[in-house]
Amino acid sequence: MNRFSKEVINVGEMASGALLTVPVYRLKGDSSAPSVYIQANMHGAEVQGNAVVFQLLELLKNISVKGDVTLVPYANPVACNHKNGEYTLGRFDPITGVNWNRMYHFDPSIIKPFVRESIGKDDAIIAANFKQLMIDKIEQKLEHNAFGLTTGQRIAYQLQRLAHQADYVLDLHTGPISSKHLYCPEYAKASAQYFNIPHNILIPNTFDGALDEATFCPWWQLQEAFAELGIKYSISSKALNKESFTVELGSQEQIDLDAALEDAKSILCYLQHKGVIDAAQYQPQIMTRFACYLKDYKAYYSPMGGMVDYLAEFGKPLAAGKPLARILRMDNYGDGDPLHYVSLENEVLPILHFASASVNQGTELYKVFTHFFEL
Template identity: 85%
Template sequence: MTQFSKEVMHVGEMASGAALTVPVYRLKGQSDAPSVYIQANMHGAEVQGNAVIFQLLELLRNTQIKGDITLVPYANPVGCNHKNGEYTLGRFDPITGVNWNRMYHFDESIIKPFVRDSIGKDDKTIEANFKALMIDSIEQKLDHNIFGLTTGQRIAYQLQRLAHQADLVLDLHTGPISSKHLYCPEYAVESAKYFDIPHTLLIPNAFDGALDEATFCPWWKLEEAFAELGIKFSISSNTLNKESFTVELGSQEQIDLDVALEDAKSILSYLQYKGVIDTSAYQPKKMTRFACYLKDYKAFYSPMGGMVDYLAEFGKPLKAGEPLARILRMDNYHFEEKGDADPLHYVSLDHEVIPILHFASASVNQGTELYKVFTEFFILEE
């Protein structure tokens, strides 16, 4: 029988004094297999991850669990309640304007002193000490910051404290109107093949404030610092197994429980590969998987204002010159056969791309980000 627990974590307070809380579900593993942390809904409109966590809990009821699993839906109680009319905003802290997923913490200056103090110690001791150091650095931020924290930092740091206790971290997101894609650290590319996600973005060892970076960059930097001294310390070994991903589940402002079930099975395929669960029930689907490096993931901005008909199909290579979208400009319409300008303006690119997501609205200003696309992409697996 799986040992299950639920708690409510207090992450802040509203002006009225009402508590901001986050539910935390824990499943206790039966061995020292890798532990997992999964969260969803850091951005307010990105709700599909909550449905995926529900389906994961349902599937895990009847699964032998070897490693501890922690699941956190509704990770940002401010963002998911930030409504404007019929729309959920919740991408940016309305007070500071900062992206909710850019407030996590990593101080690279802790790495080299730690390495110097760890020479001669075995990998498991180094792992335990470094994990304790990262957790302590977060607790220092939470409990001993004399100038205080913003609302977003206080929420992010408490989530990050949970994430640092795990070996594998999955942060569930969605795009505006989007295909499924995966943000994957370059060293973990083999693991990308175990998710049922056809598009993988390979990201470098650079911290920009996101949760996946905040949890894999410290370990990656640690490995590099040991390597500079000629000492082998591999975070992708079976002994250590440190990986973090941002999992993009599709489009925002909607949930689909049937699709969420498939997404949950995809995650369990990865967890089975990593030895977190003991079952043969979940295997990755056969599909063509494309990848590109983060530097080659480009945004295309609208050359004019207007009403956009998004033409390009997600996930399939779009040849150079084929239309990405067409923009309707009724101010250019003339009843006469010939007018001064065409009311329909087709936009295309001069090189082949794979469209991944596009802006949520058909109404755009000049300079609005229309699409994000893979350029210089390659096949990861067929």
């Protein structure tokens, strides 16, 4: 039976002096195979990832583990304890208002100087040096920032320091009321078929502050910088093979341990494909997988306030003109139209919708795939 080590890291302090802590579980691989970093619950209400981490820990006890595995539940102790009545908030830092998953760091100006210094070196040396450079940059932000860091930055950078040490990074999230879907870098779309996830969003080489971007954009931009010099290094090569995904596990504010077991097995299918584990029983399901590019993943905002009956089913193409939802306006009853149907002019694939039936005009009602295709 494999044994995990456990460490509790301090990621900040509260006004009372109480420490903000995060548990880190590690399993040492028995070879030089690729390593993986998996974290959950960066947003407070997105708790299903913790159940998935639990199931992974249980399954990995009896699996041949080749590469190092690091698992971090409760990644954000501020967010997961941010309650308002019976609801967990914790999507935004309550002090700064910034999305907790938009505080990671990447400075693209490091790329070209590194490339100039690396010309002629072996792929493995380049990969090791670049990994160390990214870790060093994060440590500089943590230890040598003259004007200090926000609470969110301090948490994010310490998690990112762990993530940069791995070859593959999985950041576990959920939506409000949501289907399972995967944010996948465009260059890694072939890997999406190894997750048992039917909906995939292909994201470009653009850093917008999220963990997946902070850990794959540097490698992608590194390759592009070499290509500009006519040097062909590939992020699919063994030394430079780095991938990062945001894994959306369904809806927030609930855990389902049975579903978490299936999600954990899905992740193990990917890890088996990548050689992190040696467990041939984990093979991806045969299913229809849909995808769209990030630019075609659209939010639909409510045209009016009211009480919403969400009609469109997740994962089923919705024909143009068919209703997404109907909105009840009881204030209009008797002297107007109390029921309004809303629809779109083009075929879409609904992915998630707002958690509450009560919406203001301009609330993000649905998010949908447009111009989608089979992967």
